[in-house]
Amino acid sequence: MPFPELPRPAPGEVLLVCACYEEGRALWGGLPDEIGARRQGDVLVLEGGGVRLRPVAARAWDHLRGGDVPALAPDHGAGTPVVVLVDVNVVYGGDGPLLVDLAANPGRGVRVPPARLGEILDALLGGTLAFDDLVRDMDKYGMYQGDGGRPAFPTPAVLPRRSFPVLPACAAALLVRTCFDDEEGWRALLEELGGTDEDGWVGTGPDPDEIDMEDCPLTALVVDDRAFEGLGPGHVPALVPPEEHPPLVVLADARTCTEPGRPLTVVDLYDTPGQSTVLPCREVGSMACNLEISNMDFHEFVAVEAVEP
Secondary structure, rough: OOOOOOOOOOOOEEEEEEOOOEOOEOOOOOOOHHHHEEEOOEEEOOOOOOOOEEEOHHHHHHHHHHHHHHHHHHHHHHHEEEEEEEHHHHHOOOOEEEEEEEEOOOOOOOEEOOHHHHHHHHHHOOOOOOOOHHHOOOOOOOOOOOOOOOEEOOOOOOOOOOOOOOOOOOOOEEEEEEEOOOOOHHHHHHHHHHEOOOOOOOOOOOOHHHHHHHHHHOEEEEEOOOOOOOOHHOHHHOOOOOOOOOOEEEEEEEEHHHOOOOEEEEOOOOOEEEEEEEEEEHHHHHHHHHHHOOOOOOHHOOOOOOOOO
16 A cells, blocks of 8 residues: 555544645645634534544645545544545645545545534534535535536436456546346447457557547546446545546446447546446547546536536
């Protein structure tokens, strides 16, 4: 494991973990001033409920992703059901802090408005709000009750609580089969993506110099294993190995085999881990390319209800 274990929070505390560093110095952006907290010794006491945040920083947690957090948390959320992550999106992008689920479906994340952090954490710890509620009510940016518009294909909030094996370590996209009811439809999808080579990859045939970036084929390692049957977007972030992870994970589910355009469910691993969007299979390759070169952000591929894509 490339990251050290996180410290064990005291009862009633929530860890505030820095995941962004410059020359070894922890960067918190403007978050400490935005969350409305008063310092009390080594902790920050939040307004709107009195939740105690314990800031923790170590250069070894630089670039820590939400999906990596559950494996580093003592007791996997038995003490507190959530960790607050301050990542590069908070420091440089002005986004809200990322709440990482440790209890229901560990590794998935939702961003929250900084000024409401105390209120939301208090409700989570008190049991009047569940992480599923946060996921159910996030906008296209992954912000809880944000004003970015409701996704046309909302990320599933409630997922089966079951274990899945770790996904393969891979620097390219993964195409994971999650539905095994239609063998013919699955084979047709692979053919539409250009077929698989002897090593189990799709999209490796075209000459890179001849690829149209607006119609880029999906290059992905195919994972065809019944152990992943029923895998949902919220399960994915914690299953990606931290030492080598893909730009995104693509799920071929029941929708893929039954709807026109063979739509695929694409899962974010970075901005809001576990957030998903649905695209026709022919468009996923261009999405992967644009994300990999940081030309576009995940939210730009999230369709909004009643808005023409």
